[in-house]
Amino acid sequence: MHHLGEVVIHRQREKLIEIVRKFVNTGQPYIIIDFPSNKDPGHHASWLGLSQVLREVTGRMPALVCGASQNIDEIKETPADAPIFICGWSDFGDLRAGRDDLRCRLMWKYPDRTIIQMPQRIHFANESLKEYAKRTIGRHRNFFCLTRDDQSFELARANFDCEVEAGPDTAFGIETLKPFDADPLRVLYVMQPLGEDDDVDIAKARSIVDGPLTNWINGPDSLSRLRMSSIVSSALRHGFSRTAMLAQHREDVARRYVDYGVRILSGAERIITNHLHGHILCLLLNKPHVAVARDGSNLHAFIDSRTGDSPLVETATNAGEIFAAMSRLPYEIGGTWYKSSRPMTVGPSIPAPDLVPQPSIV
Numbered sequence: 001m002h003h004l005g006e007v008v009i010h011r012q013r014e015k016l017i018e019i020v021r022k023f024v025n026t027g028q029p030y031i032i033i034d035f036p037s038n039k040d041p042g043h044h045a046s047w048l049g050l051s052q053v054l055r056e057v058t059g060r061m062p063a064l065v066c067g068a069s070q071n072i073d074e075i076k077e078t079p080a081d082a083p084i085f086i087c088g089w090s091d092f093g094d095l096r097a098g099r100d101d102l103r104c105r106l107m108w109k110y111p112d113r114t115i116i117q118m119p120q121r122i123h124f125a126n127e128s129l130k131e132y133a134k135r136t137i138g139r140h141r142n143f144f145c146l147t148r149d150d151q152s153f154e155l156a157r158a159n160f161d162c163e164v165e166a167g168p169d170t171a172f173g174i175e176t177l178k179p180f181d182a183d184p185l186r187v188l189y190v191m192q193p194l195g196e197d198d199d200v201d202i203a204k205a206r207s208i209v210d211g212p213l214t215n216w217i218n219g220p221d222s223l224s225r226l227r228m229s230s231i232v233s234s235a236l237r238h239g240f241s242r243t244a245m246l247a248q249h250r251e252d253v254a255r256r257y258v259d260y261g262v263r264i265l266s267g268a269e270r271i272i273t274n275h276l277h278g279h280i281l282c283l284l285l286n287k288p289h290v291a292v293a294r295d296g297s298n299l300h301a302f303i304d305s306r307t308g309d310s311p312l313v314e315t316a317t318n319a320g321e322i323f324a325a326m327s328r329l330p331y332e333i334g335g336t337w338y339k340s341s342r343p344m345t346v347g348p349s350i351p352a353p354d355l356v357p358q359p360s361i362v
Contacts, residue, residue: 045174072105188270191274
């Protein structure tokens with residue numbers, strides 16, 4: 001069965017590799033910071049994709065991996081030419097404040113290190129937090145900011161005295177995913193709880209198109225435990241290095257949470273989601289889906305400018321539009337994709353240009 005998201009995924013992954021190669025080359029040591037502190041499969045997909053791309057470009061494991069809560073003093077023991085890559089699963093400026101923000105702590109403590117914020121959303125709760133980040137970045141002079149959406153790009157370009165570039169979410173570094181065997185399910189809702197900025201109350205839609213609802217962020221704690229398989233895998237490839245074992249463990253944990261999310265999505269014929277990473281994992285899995293969010297949302301802006309040329313996704317801004325959006329999605333029968341009761345002609349010729357020109361480094 002042809003993968004209807006392949007062109008989009010390939011384009012995003014190639015852009016991600018191009019960005020990474022500006023900072024590291026074959027054999028160069030590097031550091032990955034900010035391992036996800038939650039159980040969200042999408043956030044772990046960002047770590048897994050970044051990890052895989054960096055290893056592909058450099059041909060080696062990281063010199064150090066850290067979570068946000070770990071002591072960053074260990075960076076002193078790594079080679080001086082090792083750039084620091086910050087995984088972009090969280091929002092810059094929103095979840096942590098001022099001096100407690102990981103990025104600010106890194107810039108103050110390591111003024112001579114190259115620090116790269118991988119693509120993410122930027123949103124500040126107030127002007128004072130934005131001004132503090134602005135001063136810290138201006139003082140460091142070797143900070144590179146990559147944004148995931150156009151609104152964040154404009155904010156960073158207008159306020160930060162550093163190089164700014166728009167880039168894809170690092171989850172695209174995973175490439176394509178294969179679904180697990182699962183009982184067939186007509187419709188699945190993968191939704192954040194009410195109260196989020198871009199959320200839409202879909203109770204009306206569920207009364208018309210029934211299907212189970214999951215927020216998918218509460219995977220079992222056992223997925224994060226250290227397993228002997230991680231130790232053996234690391235020892236066979238890299239010897240008994242504590243750093244390599246920890247890096248392998250973190251990558252394996254990220255893969256388990258991604259697999260957990262994939263298992264949830266695998267049986268559904270149609271998926272309705274307001275998660276950005278719900279949308280991205282549906283693309284990686286070749287799953288038709290509806291991205292529902294309010295007018296002007298970051299989710300829809302991301303789709304319009306980066307991934308909307310895939311026939312796998314339709315958008316809706318309210319519950320009443322969801323049913324119509326679902327009717328426009330393709331469906332598969334016997335390995336052939338159909339749309340409006342007609343077989344689709346698919347292949348490498350599927351249109352691939354970006355819908356909106358991507359901003360380049362300023």
